[in-house]
Amino acid sequence: MMSDSRIPRLHGNTYTDNVEGGYMLVYNPLSEKGVAVLNKEAAFLFQQIDQKKTLHDIFLQAQGLDRNVDFHDVASVFENFFSSEIIYFDTPRVKNKFFRGKPKHLGVWLHITNQCNLRCTYCYVWKTHEKMSDATARKAIVTIVRDAVRHGFEKIIFKFAGGECLLAFPLILDLVREGRRLAGNVVAIDFVVLTNGVLITEDVARKLKEERIKAAVSLDGLGEYNDAQRIFPSGLGSFQYVERGIQSLQHERVPFNVSVTITARNVENVPQLTHYLLERSIPFAFNFYRENPYVKEAMRSDEETLIACLKKAYGLISQCPPRHSVMNGLLDRVVFTRPHVYTCGMGNSYLVVRHDGKIAPCPVALDEVSGSIDDEDVIDTMQRSQFAKRRNVPIERRTSCMDCQWKYICCGGCPLLNFEPKTGANARSPYCAVYKALIPEVLKVEAKRLLAYGTREAQELPGSLAS
Numbered sequence: 320m321m322s323d324s325r326i327p328r329l330h331g332n333t334y335t336d337n338v339e340g341g342y343m344l345v346y347n348p349l350s351e352k353g354v355a356v357l358n359k360e361a362a363f364l365f366q367q368i369d370q371k372k373t374l375h376d377i378f379l380q381a382q383g384l385d386r387n388v389d390f391h392d393v394a395s396v397f398e399n400f401f402s403s404e405i406i407y408f409d410t411p412r413v414k415n416k417f418f419r420g421k422p423k424h425l426g427v428w429l430h431i432t433n434q435c436n437l438r439c440t441y442c443y444v445w446k447t448h449e450k451m452s453d454a455t456a457r458k459a460i461v462t463i464v465r466d467a468v469r470h471g472f473e474k475i476i477f478k479f480a481g482g483e484c485l486l487a488f489p490l491i492l493d494l495v496r497e498g499r500r501l502a503g504n505v506v507a508i509d510f511v512v513l514t515n516g517v518l519i520t521e522d523v524a525r526k527l528k529e530e531r532i533k534a535a536v537s538l539d540g541l542g543e544y545n546d547a548q549r550i551f552p553s554g555l556g557s558f559q560y561v562e563r564g565i566q567s568l569q570h571e572r573v574p575f576n577v578s579v580t581i582t583a584r585n586v587e588n589v590p591q592l593t594h595y596l597l598e599r600s601i602p603f604a605f606n607f608y609r610e611n612p613y614v615k616e617a618m619r620s621d622e623e624t625l626i627a628c629l630k631k632a633y634g635l636i637s638q639c640p641p642r643h644s645v646m647n648g649l650l651d652r653v654v655f656t657r658p659h660v661y662t663c664g665m666g667n668s669y670l671v672v673r674h675d676g677k678i679a680p681c682p683v684a685l686d687e688v689s690g691s692i693d694d695e696d697v698i699d700t701m702q703r704s705q706f707a708k709r710r711n712v713p714i715e716r717r718t719s720c721m722d723c724q725w726k727y728i729c730c731g732g733c734p735l736l737n738f739e740p741k742t743g744a745n746a747r748s749p750y751c752a753v754y755k756a757l758i759p760e761v762l763k764v765e766a767k768r769l770l771a772y773g774t775r776e777a778q779e780l781p782g783s784l785a786s
Contacts, residue, residue: 321394323375327368327406332724335365336759336766344766346655348727350404353644353656354765361396368406422668425472425698427463428682430673431456431490432482437515437557439537440548441582441618443611443683444482451674453490459672459692460494464501464508470698472668474507478535480682485518488526495530511535513578515549517557519564524571534575536565541595544588565601576602576648583608586620590631597639604648605629607750609683609736619749626756633757633764640768649761653729653754660714662730666707670697680707683735710734712744719747729754 334346343362345355357365363384367377378393400406432450435442451459460477467475477498479491495510502508512527516536527534538561539545546556568575577596581589589605596603607625608618620628629649636645646655652662661667671679677688678700689707690700701707711734719737720726731737732748739746748754 321374321397323378323390323394324373325408326371326373327377327397327400327408328370328411329368329406330404330411333405334724334759334762336763338763338766338770340770342766342770344762345403345405346762347405348725349658351656351658352404353646354762354769355400355403355405356766356769361399364393364396365400365405421471422664423471423473424668425463425467425475426664426669427475427477428669428671429456429459429477429479429484429494430481430671430682430685431479431484431487433674434486435482435515436486436517436551437483438550438552439515440550440584440616441580441608441611441614443609443613444685445613446482449674450482450487451490451672451676453493455674455676455692456490456494457497459676460498461501462692462697463670463672464498464506466696466698468506469696472506474509475502476509476511478511478513480513483515483518484512485514485523488518488523491532492526492530495532509533513537514564515557516561516564519567521567521570524564524567524573527568527573528571532573534568534573535578536561536568536575537580538562538565538577538592539580539582540585540588540592544585544592547584548582569599569601576604578604578606580606580608581620581625582618583620583624584618586624586628589628590635593632593635597635597641600641602641602643602645602648605632605651607651607733607753609733611683622750622752625753629753629757630760633760637764637767640764640771642772644765644768646761646765649764650754650757651750652732653725653758653761655728655761655765658727659730660727661711662732662734663711665711665734666702666704667711670701680704680711681735710738710744716744718745723755725754725758729758 330347330349332348336344338344341359343357345357345365364377364381367380374394374397378390381388381393433444433447434450435446464475484491491512498508511533513535537549539549542558545558549557551557579592663669665680671682672692673679673685676692678690678697679685679687680689684706687706689704694700714720714726714730717731720731732750732754737746737748738744
């Protein structure tokens, strides 16, 4: 049992909010435990923490409201607080220790073709007939697996992309088989196809299932909203074909999710799309549009509309929450359950291989070549990228983010958006106000989900402690 002389303390930047039904959510951004939900009695005890009171002091206050409470009850609740990492005793978790260590997972984007059957209005890839040769593709797989093992990575996630990667589906199947053979029992390996969904038939879905390949399907709205920006060269919309592809994935039980890119054109349909996906138990993630040289029109949604439409979508999720947590997909680049110092793995644990075997730091920066798969060590090539070093800097070096309580889950957003030649990587993200407005809303969505399906809430105390 805990000593009654111990003093419970709160972590810096701990966030709390009230939840319907008399509950309280507590979130520590420096913990991987996510949201904790406290009932009235537990919330009362939590609110007594002032960095001075001992457990004995708090017990006396609780007993003053309910004589049936004994010290064991109070100590048990504080043990739950401690294991949930919403309080600490003695000394807090040291941030530097928490973030120490090399990344264990390597992300690889294989840009196997510039060809595409669609002409999406916001795409950052200039369409050509160029594609990755079989020899280049196999060399990429061999080289990356070899060097990833050499550098101590425990898992590699290969993402096949383009263009439309399913235009090269036979090559993908060969690379998956070769990759699994090379990885053996030495390193874990996963494969994902990033697709517009148009080419997914029952047969394609069946092969994805057989080869244990996951899928990420782009869908930006229902009907006309998707068809306003995801179109064929003829101008015809793609929604009905994407919907058919998604149905094939579901029929064959292929693990997949839907990726939604939010622009000014489709933002108003995001709540309706959310309802559609929830009804069909389809996992999804929201992404924000990124400017690129191939798009001339202004496609970024204004802050007010974006915030309002996402709040409506979050409200729908709260009304009908899925059993699994969705909060890490509800706000572009924000990861709530893994505090981190870099927004993404660019330059550290993520590389892009172009169709010609050249290595780039990011799919949206394909022209920023740092080397090729012919290099002696492609991981070294990835880490030497000056483009990545200038943009993807640790959050402690972003002076514009220093005082923000969300800095270790947001890290300033996409490093391509918060970089300006004059200010460098210290520019604020154009979505900064959106993050600050919506992070608390996402936390509340998660709290309501936990309440719907069972929570990590602290143990209830007998009697009417908080009444």
